[in-house]
Amino acid sequence: xxxMLPLSxxxxxxxxxLQAQRNWQDIYRVLIQAAKQxxxxxxxxxxxxxxxxxxxxxxxxxxxGTSTALHYDFASESRMVSALTYAALLPLxxxxxxxATHFDVEQWLKDCNLIKHxxxxxxxxxxxxxxxxxxxxxxxx
Numbered sequence: 001x002x003x004m005l006p007l008s009x010x011x012x013x014x015x016x017x018l019q020a021q022r023n024w025q026d027i028y029r030v031l032i033q034a035a036k037q038x039x040x041x042x043x044x045x046x047x048x049x050x051x052x053x054x055x056x057x058x059x060x061x062x063x064x065g066t067s068t069a070l071h072y073d074f075a076s077e078s079r080m081v082s083a084l085t086y087a088a089l090l091p092l093x094x095x096x097x098x099x100a101t102h103f104d105v106e107q108w109l110k111d112c113n114l115i116k117h118x119x120x121x122x123x124x125x126x127x128x129x130x131x132x133x134x135x136x137x138x139x140x141x
Contacts, residue, residue, distance in 0.1 A: 031083035041075035054128035063136035097140035
């Protein structure tokens with residue numbers, strides 16, 4: 001897979017850890033553990049303006065930064081959705097808005113061995129989060 005900018009060490013480490021797992025239970029454990037690194041979204045940002053529509057579990061996403069370095073803050077009422085969101089957005093953290101709008105997150109999720117383990121409703125919700133992240137990043141371009 002080719003990327004416009006190098007991936008962060010954290011993104012590479014997560015991808016490698018997920019690729020090394022042989023079953024969903026181990027992937028789940030790695031995801032949940034990794035997602036604990038994500039700072040908690042401020043409670044005042046868990047509102048309708050930041051809510052991602054189209055997800056079964058409530059998800060809130062706040063994008064901040066500049067055109068050269070964006071940061072994605074998020075929260076969900078579901079630990080699994082938080083973990084998947086963490087995995088999907090990790091390569092975008094501190095990258096440019098241009099990178100974020102052009103990065104192939106779907107391929108990234110395949111590279112991390114996640115797509116084949118997701119039920120259609122969960123993958124649809126995750127794609128809604130990705131769409132919202134791209135749309136938010138485009139505002140910084």
